[in-house]
Amino acid sequence: QSVLTQPPSVSGAPGQRVTISCTGSSSNIGAGYDVHWYQQLPGTAPKLLIYGNSNRPSGVPDRFSGSKSGTSASLAITGLQAEDEADYYCQSYDSSLSVNWVFGGGTKLTVL
Amino acid sequence: EVQLVESGGGLIQPGGSLRLSCAASGFTVSSNYMSWVRQAPGKGLEWVSVIYSGGSTYYADSVKGRFTISRDNSKNTLYLQMNSLRAEDTAVYYCARAAPYDSSGYALDYWGQGTLVTVSS
Numbered sequence: 001q002s003v004l005t006q007p008p009s010v011s012g013a014p015g016q017r018v019t020i021s022c023t024g025s026s027s028n029i030g031a032g033y034d035v036h037w038y039q040q041l042p043g044t045a046p047k048l049l050i051y052g053n054s055n056r057p058s059g060v061p062d063r064f065s066g067s068k069s070g071t072s073a074s075l076a077i078t079g080l081q082a083e084d085e086a087d088y089y090c091q092s093y094d095s096s097l098s099v100n101w102v103f104g105g106g107t108k109l110t111v112l
Numbered sequence: 113e114v115q116l117v118e119s120g121g122g123l124i125q126p127g128g129s130l131r132l133s134c135a136a137s138g139f140t141v142s143s144n145y146m147s148w149v150r151q152a153p154g155k156g157l158e159w160v161s162v163i164y165s166g167g168s169t170y171y172a173d174s175v176k177g178r179f180t181i182s183r184d185n186s187k188n189t190l191y192l193q194m195n196s197l198r199a200e201d202t203a204v205y206y207c208a209r210a211a212p213y214d215s216s217g218y219a220l221d222y223w224g225q226g227t228l229v230t231v232s233s
Contacts, residue, residue, distance in 0.1 A: 036219045051219035089157050100170050106156035
């Protein structure tokens, strides 16, 4: 059971907009800790997609955006493309655990 | 160019030990926070350990007392010593750099390709 909760799967047709939620608690996201998002294409290592809730590293298309409110965060992908099909993970910090750094369980995005 | 290359994975019997290495290039390991993250077959990401630039180390409860993170500054290499291995430690192990993006925030901006550890008799 992950500290951060994500839907197991989402799907959308090419060109559509999808969102992936990441729900935490008062000891992690709700405590003000930032959320980061990672994209893992099949058979590859994770890649940083969004950092500090809403910032994109150089080279990440502006089709990807992140937001945070209260104890939750969201990743939005607009203009869905076939190459966006991947697993997406949120990550934050938790002050109540000795684990410190926590990941969501991951969301599989399927492009229909 | 920043690169991280893991090695040392393999098949090991339960109760055995293994040391993973992560050779870095393009930046200095000792000046950065460095982390290990693992992924069991078909499962999600699990944070394992981190070593801060100052040398402090932290571990997930699942590995505390069995795993040790360290670095060799002269080789610019990160290590993960894994003892008393269990079947549930079977996973791809990634090393990653945690880079600061503001006064207190860190994100895992570069990842290695991963090395597979299989614990089985």
